[in-house]
Amino acid sequence: MTEIDSTLFEEKVLQGGKVVVDFYSTECPPCEALAPKFEAMAGLYGDKISFYKIFRQENRALAEQLGVRSSPTLLFFENGVQTTEPISGGIKKSDIIARLDAMLTPDEVASIKCRQKPLFSEYDVAILGGGPAGLTAGIYLGQAKINTVLIDSALPGGYMGITHQISNYPGFEKPQPGFMLAHYMSEQAKQSGIDFKVAVDITSVDLRKKEIVIDGLETIRAKKIIIATGTSPNPMNVPGEKEYKGKGLSYCATCDAKYFVDKDVAVIGGGNSAVEEALFITRFAKKVTIIHRSEKFRANEIAIEQALAHPKIEVLFGHRPKGFVRKEDKMETMIENVKTGETRPLLTDGVFVFIGLKPNVEVFGSHLPESDDWGYILTDDEMRTNLPDIYAVGDVVSKKFRQITTAVADGTIAAISVSKEL
Ligand SMILES: Cc1cc2nc3c(=O)[nH]c(=O)nc-3n(C[C@H](O)[C@H](O)[C@H](O)COP(=O)(O)OP(=O)(O)OC[C@H]3O[C@@H](n4cnc5c(N)ncnc54)[C@H](O)[C@@H]3O)c2cc1C
Numbered sequence: 001m002t003e004i005d006s007t008l009f010e011e012k013v014l015q016g017g018k019v020v021v022d023f024y025s026t027e028c029p030p031c032e033a034l035a036p037k038f039e040a041m042a043g044l045y046g047d048k049i050s051f052y053k054i055f056r057q058e059n060r061a062l063a064e065q066l067g068v069r070s071s072p073t074l075l076f077f078e079n080g081v082q083t084t085e086p087i088s089g090g091i092k093k094s095d096i097i098a099r100l101d102a103m104l105t106p107d108e109v110a111s112i113k114c115r116q117k118p119l120f121s122e123y124d125v126a127i128l129g130g131g132p133a134g135l136t137a138g139i140y141l142g143q144a145k146i147n148t149v150l151i152d153s154a155l156p157g158g159y160m161g162i163t164h165q166i167s168n169y170p171g172f173e174k175p176q177p178g179f180m181l182a183h184y185m186s187e188q189a190k191q192s193g194i195d196f197k198v199a200v201d202i203t204s205v206d207l208r209k210k211e212i213v214i215d216g217l218e219t220i221r222a223k224k225i226i227i228a229t230g231t232s233p234n235p236m237n238v239p240g241e242k243e244y245k246g247k248g249l250s251y252c253a254t255c256d257a258k259y260f261v262d263k264d265v266a267v268i269g270g271g272n273s274a275v276e277e278a279l280f281i282t283r284f285a286k287k288v289t290i291i292h293r294s295e296k297f298r299a300n301e302i303a304i305e306q307a308l309a310h311p312k313i314e315v316l317f318g319h320r321p322k323g324f325v326r327k328e329d330k331m332e333t334m335i336e337n338v339k340t341g342e343t344r345p346l347l348t349d350g351v352f353v354f355i356g357l358k359p360n361v362e363v364f365g366s367h368l369p370e371s372d373d374w375g376y377i378l379t380d381d382e383m384r385t386n387l388p389d390i391y392a393v394g395d396v397v398s399k400k401f402r403q404i405t406t407a408v409a410d411g412t413i414a415a416i417s418v419s420k421e422l
Pocket residue numbers: 128129130131132133134151152153154155156157158159160162163165166167168169202228229230231246250251252254255256360363393394395396402403404405407
């Protein structure tokens with residue numbers, strides 16, 4: 001794989017036969033997650049397809065000309081023409097493979113697949129998810145000299161990695177950039193001696209056999225599995241949602257409200273957390289506009305009464321967000337009146353989204369540990385689930401408060417418990 005710039009684009013890409021190009025940026029976690037997958041693909045497909053990287057920040061005109069608007073973006077060319085839709089954002093290895101295979105003949109694809117040898121490894125413990133809960137479990141297990149692997153579908157760090165600043169994690173006098181805290185924790189976990197398999201595709205997880213298949217190729221078997229897969233916000237499915245997550249769109253008032261002293265913010269949602277968090281944000285912001293698609297809140301009566309009577313809170317019932325755009329240091333939310341379909345922009349300093357979280361448990365299929373009504377995994381006080389040798393820690397667990405400190409506490413408890421059992 002070779003790095004080129006716009007001066008070589010014509011020669012290397014447009015006249016280069018079969019080519020794939022990665023437009024990447026710095027300080028871009030999905031770009032870092034893609035880099036090892038792209039490298040691995042270049043190793044496998046490199047004699048049939050040319051692989052190039054282009055640094056987007058220094059080749060802006062070319063990127064714009066090609067319609068590249070986010071990083072990373074992969075473009076696929078054959079004889080100077082794009083053969084398929086570009087892919088961008090959190091790119092899965094399987095999506096790249098599907099596009100590369102489509103550029104080759106069936107015989108060529110078969111010969112590449114032949115060269116891919118299935119891999120098999122065994123560990124005492126496999127940790128699934130490398131947020132603060134999984135990393136902490138890893139640190140304890142590594143230091144206890146227990147043969148452990150930490151597997152993450154993205155880069156380690158979890159939500160920490162996308163949080164602008166973290167000021168309530170003990171041990172730091174000043175607020176820490178979330179990505180630095182993620183870096184410290186993951187380096188500490190690596191140095192404890194555990195194996196990392198990150199930015200991989202999770203092909204399947206069988207909690208009964210305690211077997212995890214990654215990248216469709218490598219089977220990992222463990223005596224015990226710690227589930228630390230966290231949560232995902234329920235998606236709004238509107239433009240700008242992915243781009244501005246953690247960069248104008250916040251999902252945690254405890255964490256971010258303090259950065260909005262005397263500012264205007266919008267809160268999206270109408271359930272308990274939206275109304276209660278909006279009330280909390282009024283301690284800092286000068287105005288809070290709640291945008292809720294229905295005509296009334298679905299929250300506890302006391303919170304509703306307080307919110308409706310609060311001088312700093314304005315409520316736009318019957319409205320929903322249709323998209324987000326950054327306007328210099330402000331966020332523009334395009335809001336739609338649900339009844340009339342009329343849209344208008346709402347300019348605020350920040351936007352908080354509370355339309356609910358969901359636990360990341362899809363990967364376990366139907367063989368899930370016992371869960372609460374919302375799908376969060378039930379554990380005992382040593383973080384054991386009802387399934388033998390399966391533990392769960394962090395935000396994926398059924399509990400009242402979800403913070404980094406509570407996640408690291410769970411990771412600690414599970415690791416000590418596991419260490420004693422092994
Ligand atoms: C925007 C934002 C800001 C926040 N700010 C703060 C703050 O300032 N202070 C604070 O204390 N808390 C904060 N929180 C809450 C805190 O980040 C979480 O409570 C904490 O990260 C939970 O840790 P976790 O390890 O359980 O899960 P996560 O941090 O969610 O990590 C889960 C990990 O699992 C991986 N994963 C998911 N599915 C799979 C799978 N199928 N296979 C393998 N890996 C998988 C993910 O890629 C991720 O790395 C914030 C939350 C958000 C959303």
